[in-house]
Amino acid sequence: MRVLKNIASQLHIYLLWLFAAALLWGWIFTFVTDTRPERKVTVFVEALDCRDRDLAVELERTMPEGIRMIKVHPFTYAMFDEGTLLGADLYIVPCSHVEEYRESFADATALPLAAGRTVGPEGGIRIYEADAGAGGADGYITYAPPGGAGEDYYLFFGVNSRHAAALNGTGDDAALAVAERLLEMD
Numbered sequence: 001m002r003v004l005k006n007i008a009s010q011l012h013i014y015l016l017w018l019f020a021a022a023l024l025w026g027w028i029f030t031f032v033t034d035t036r037p038e039r040k041v042t043v044f045v046e047a048l049d050c051r052d053r054d055l056a057v058e059l060e061r062t063m064p065e066g067i068r069m070i071k072v073h074p075f076t077y078a079m080f081d082e083g084t085l086l087g088a089d090l091y092i093v094p095c096s097h098v099e100e101y102r103e104s105f106a107d108a109t110a111l112p113l114a115a116g117r118t119v120g121p122e123g124g125i126r127i128y129e130a131d132a133g134a135g136g137a138d139g140y141i142t143y144a145p146p147g148g149a150g151e152d153y154y155l156f157f158g159v160n161s162r163h164a165a166a167l168n169g170t171g172d173d174a175a176l177a178v179a180e181r182l183l184e185m186d
Contacts (some may be wrong), residue, residue, distance in 0.1 A: 015028050015036075033037065037073075037087065039066070040068060040071055041056075041067055041069075041070045041071070041174050042057050042072075042090070043056075043069075043071070043072045043092070043140055044088045045073070045093065046075040046091075047092065047141045047142055048143070049141070049142035050141045050142070051140045051141075052072040052074060054140055055137060056072040058185070064163075064172070064177040064178065065174075066174065067174045086160060087161075089163045089164065090157060090174040090179055092153055092156075094143075094154060095121065095151050096151060098120070098121045098122055098154060098156075099122075103159070104121070104156075104160075105123065105124065105158070105159060106157045107122065107123030107167075109168075110167075111167070112165070113125065113179060114182050120152065120154045124154030124155060125153060125155045125156075125179070125183065126153070127155040127183060129152055130143075130144060131151055133150075135153065136184065136185050137182050138185075140185075155179055157179070160174050163176075163178075
């Protein structure tokens with residue numbers, strides 16, 4: 001009984017140590033499983049559903065040179081860290097939300113990637129056509145509700161991307177290679 005009383009009186013210290021250990025291991029896990037922005041391409045998707053891990057694995061099969069990983073996230077991933085969202089390389093958004101994020105987008109109409117493709121509002125490249133019910137990466141991204149019409153989706157390059165040298169003159173063109181892969185995926 002005395003032992004339990006002793007433990008109970010020190011419970012707040014044990015909980016503090018448990019919390020500190022969880023933070024430390026979380027930081028170590030992030031350190032091991034992530035890399036610097038210069039070595040990864042980040043894609044944010046705003047859709048009904050996105051199998052983000054599966055899509056990232058598929059995109060990593062043909063990674064551009066110099067890139068260590070490709071991260072795919074839903075927009076909700078950046079709920080508490082707007083900097084992550086604003087520093088993304090690529091965005092996939094529905095036509096109805098383009099105006100909401102337009103300051104984050106670079107105009108891609110001058111890219112060879114846009115040639116022969118439908119270019120939409122703010123210089124985005126259409127990745128999903130609602131009328132046809134098909135688009136890039138639709139095996140990983142649910143663009144329209146089952147039996148519903150949905151809307152067109154557009155692929156945008158981030159204005160702050162470190163991997164869109166053809167658009168902003170900085171870094172490399174790894175985001176262009178990933179965008180091309182996304183547009184070609186069935």
